[in-house]
Every structure is written in structure tokens, then in C-alpha cells.
Amino acid sequence: MLDSAPVRLPDPATVDVVALTRAICDIPSVSGDERALADAVEALLRSAPHLEVLRDGDTVLARTRLGRAQRVVIAGHLDTVPIQGNLPTELRTAPDGGSLLWGRGTVDMKGGVAVALYLAMTLPEPGKDVTWVFYDHEEVEADLNGLGRVVRTNPDWLAADFAVLGEPTAGGIEGGCNGTLRAEVRTHGMTAHSARAWKGHNAIHxxxxxxxRLARYTPAEVEVDGLVYREGLNAVAISGGIAGNMIPDECAVTVNYRFAPSATPEQAFAHVQEVFDSFDVALVDAAAGARPGLNHPAAVDFLEAVTAVTGGVAGPKYGWTDVARFTELGIPAVNFGPGDPMLAHADDEQVAIDEISTCTQALAAWLSTPVTSSHDDAPDGTERR
Incomplete structure (x- = not known):
């Protein structure tokens, strides 16, 4: 049987950013099945003579080499959570009379991907050198994450002074992100027949x-670099029991701790151990947060240029995002993209058309502004290529 013809994306020279968003969303790319969309993104980028294109698995990277005083990264993930009868996309009318694009991926985060791809193709000579990154496997296990893979294998591809992740922020700027960890709090008992429960000890009880302790816990609000991050400690799963006629000898409560980016994962786990002192507590996984870094000169330039178009002020990102991977590399990063994050993964995922257009205009204004002072060297003196 012959392979099916590759899918194609429209040339942004002939369509607007909303049409491009719709085309990207209508190519299914549930995590693990990003190949068709990655191929289409790569083919479109390779048609632009001003871009150098690289690929690692289903992560596609393109960059300018204009010798600008500053290099920035614009990144977004290609994958989505599973489709639930919400493709193909539809144009709908909002209650206020505005226009919406409905369907899987419109919020998380193909709206942001479309903004980046549109600008990559239509800004051949930006005032800053730009590295555009479109990566795979964000919605699944961290060890599969395409951006994380590039961080491990080709960190020089991501060298930059500042990074923007196009996660949905409803068109606002969200600096850094909370860290996250999961831990199991275990109780231990002794098995017995449930008809003679006094012979055992019930671990579930x-x-x-x-x-x-979780119900009494008061989450902290922690100020980091001028932004206030709200923490959270919650049970997310509980397991125990052997059979319907046996007293369980073990129970595990899985807790998730979202902690401010001023704390390390080690400090966060120590806090969880303190909350559950006298219990058996085991760390399952952890990911560090990211400080907002909004006092960095490149971040200041970004905030000034973007808020001049969008209005508003920067706020914190309460969830964990891949901005933390840029922090690992010493690159300050923010989240900025179209779409209400409360609708991410929802069956009625939908984004306001105006947000897509406004985010495009704001990023274009920032990227088009030349840098007046050089930040071209990394703290260790290596050139930002």
C-alpha cells in the first residue's frame, strides 16, 4: 500500500494567522503522533530562505543568523491531549458577539504555535536574532519531552538571552512557574480476616x-522577584486494600505539592516530610520551578513592547511549564500566548480570534525592535549563536 501524501500547511504569505491556526489544529497530533504535523512545519520552514532549519525526532527548530545584538527563543509544543469529538475546528460566535475558534488544540497550544510559525515566516529581518522551536511530547511523561531532549543533547541549539513559551495565558504575561513534586505518604498495618478485624491493623484507617493534615494545610503565598506565587498541597490519589474480606496492611496517599520557584525540589520535599512527620514519605518525582527573571534587560524590553499592545501587567504562572527548562540553561523565560488556560484540555476548548491576532501583533512589535545595547554574551562569555 502506498503511503498517504504528506499534509501541507498554507503559506502565511497567502493566509492570515487565524487561518494558519485552524490548519495546524486540523492536523491531529496527539502526543506520540506528532510526525505529520512536524513534517508539515518543517516543510514550511524550509521554504523560507532566511531560516536555518534543524530537526531532532519530531522537534523542529529554525533560526535566523543576522548578527543581531541579541538572540531570543520562541517555543511551543506541537502535541495535544486526546481528541474527544472536537475536531475538525469550527468558527463560532461568542456570547459577546466576538469570534471564536473551537476545537482540540486551539488553546493548548496550537494558537501559540501558529503565532510563532506565522512570524517565523513573515519576519525575515527581525531586530533580534530568533530561534523558533516546535517540539513534541509535552503532554506526557517528562522524559519524552522534545524540548527536554534538546536541552540534554543539543543545548547549544537553545542558546539565547531570553525565551518566550507560547503557553495559553489569555494574552497576558506570566513569569516563571511554580515547581511541582509528587510524593507517596504510606501507612502500614497488619493483615487479618475482616470478620476478625481486631486481629489486624487497618492501614487505610x-x-x-x-x-x-491536608485539610488543615494553609498554602503559602510567596513573593519572588515581585510576583506572588500561590502554593498548593493536595491529595491526588489514594490506594490500598487487598480483597473485600481482608484488613489492608498498607495504604498510600499520593500528594502533589506546587511550590514557589524560590525553593529547590529538595527544600520542597523536606517541607512535605515535615508536614507528614511520623509517616513514611517517599518522593515519586519532582521538577524545579522557574524564577520570573523580569529584571533582566531582555525581559524588561519584552514587557515594555508587549504591554504597549496588550495592556495589563505581568503575573505569576501557578502551574509548571517548560520555561523551567530554559531556567536550567540560565535563560530567563516567560509564558505568553492566546487562549484561556482554564479551557486547556477541555472538550469545549476554544480561543478568541482577537487574542490570536493581538498576540501576533505584540510579538511582532517586540521582535521588530532592534536592541540598542548588546546582550550577545552569555554569563560565561560564550557567544549566543
Whole structure:
């Protein structure tokens, strides 16, 4: 059987950013199935003579080499969560009379991807050198993440002074992100027949104290570089029991701790251990947060240029995002993109058309402004290529 013809994306020279968003969304790319969209993105980028294009798996990277005083990264992930009868996309009318684009990926985060791809093609001579990154496997296990893979194998591809991740922020700027960890709080008992429960010790009953501590817990609000991050400690799963006629000898409560980016994962886990002192607590996984870095000169330029178009002020990102991967590389980063994050992964995922257009205009204004002072050297003196 012959392979099906490759899918194609429209040339942004002939369509607007909203039409490009719709075309990108209508190519299914559930995590693990990004190949068709990655191929289409690569083909479009290779048609632009001003871009150098690189590829690692289903991560596609393109960059200008104009010798500008500053290099920035604009990144977004190609994958989505599973489709739930919400493709193909539809243009709809909002209650206020505005226009919406409805369908899987419109919020998380193909709106942001379309903005980046549109500008990559239509800004051949930006005032800053730009590295555009379109990566795979963001919605699944961290070890599969395409951006993380590039960080591990080709970190020089991402060398820059500043980064913007096109995660949905409803067109606002969200600096840094909280860290996150999961831990298991275990209780231990002794098995017995449930008809003679007094012969054993019920581990599930002991978990009541774990839940009581969680119910009494007051999340902290922590100021980091001028932004206030709200923390959270919550039970997200509970397991235990052997059979319907046996007293369980073990129970595990899985807790998720979202912690401010001023703390390390080690400090965060120590706090969880303190909350559950006298219990058996095991770390399952953890990811560091990212400080907002809004006092960095490149970040200041970004905020001034973008807010001049969008209005508003920067706020914190409460969830964890891949801006933390840029922090690992010493690159300050923010989240900025179209779409209400409360609708991410929802079956009625939909984005306001105006937000897509406004985010495009704001990024174009920032990228088109030349840098007056050089930030071309990294802290270690290496050139930002």
C-alpha cells in the first residue's frame, strides 16, 4: 500500500494567522503522533530562505543568523491531549458577539504555535536574532519531552538571552512557574480476616490522619522577584486494600505539592516530610520551578513592547511549564500566548480570534525592535549563536 501524501500547511504569505491556526489544529497530533504535523512545519520552514532549519525526532527548530545584538527563543509544543469529538475546528460566535475558534488544540497550544510559525515566516529581518522551536511530547511523561531532549543533547541549539513559551495565558504575561513534586505518604498495618478485624491493623484507617493534615494545610503565598506565587498541597490519589474480606496492611496517599520557584525540589520535599512527620514519605518525582527573571534587560524590553499592545501587567504562572527548562540553561523565560488556560484540555476548548491576532501583533512589535545595547554574551562569555 502506498503511503498517504504528506499534509501541507498554507503559506502565511497567502493566509492570515487565524487561518494558519485552524490548519495546524486540523492536523491531529496527539502526543506520540506528532510526525505529520512536524513534517508539515518543517516543510514550511524550509521554504523560507532566511531560516536555518534543524530537526531532532519530531522537534523542529529554525533560526535566523543576522548578527543581531541579541538572540531570543520562541517555543511551543506541537502535541495535544486526546481528541474527544472536537475536531475538525469550527468558527463560532461568542456570547459577546466576538469570534471564536473551537476545537482540540486551539488553546493548548496550537494558537501559540501558529503565532510563532506565522512570524517565523513573515519576519525575515527581525531586530533580534530568533530561534523558533516546535517540539513534541509535552503532554506526557517528562522524559519524552522534545524540548527536554534538546536541552540534554543539543543545548547549544537553545542558546539565547531570553525565551518566550507560547503557553495559553489569555494574552497576558506570566513569569516563571511554580515547581511541582509528587510524593507517596504510606501507612502500614497488619493483615487479618475482616470478620476478625481486631486481629489486624487497618492501614487505610490510619490514612485519615494524612487527609486531616491536608485539610488543615494553609498554602503559602510567596513573593519572588515581585510576583506572588500561590502554593498548593493536595491529595491526588489514594490506594490500598487487598480483597473485600481482608484488613489492608498498607495504604498510600499520593500528594502533589506546587511550590514557589524560590525553593529547590529538595527544600520542597523536606517541607512535605515535615508536614507528614511520623509517616513514611517517599518522593515519586519532582521538577524545579522557574524564577520570573523580569529584571533582566531582555525581559524588561519584552514587557515594555508587549504591554504597549496588550495592556495589563505581568503575573505569576501557578502551574509548571517548560520555561523551567530554559531556567536550567540560565535563560530567563516567560509564558505568553492566546487562549484561556482554564479551557486547556477541555472538550469545549476554544480561543478568541482577537487574542490570536493581538498576540501576533505584540510579538511582532517586540521582535521588530532592534536592541540598542548588546546582550550577545552569555554569563560565561560564550557567544549566543
Amino acid at each position: 490510619d490514612a485519615a490522619e494524612v487527609l486531616r
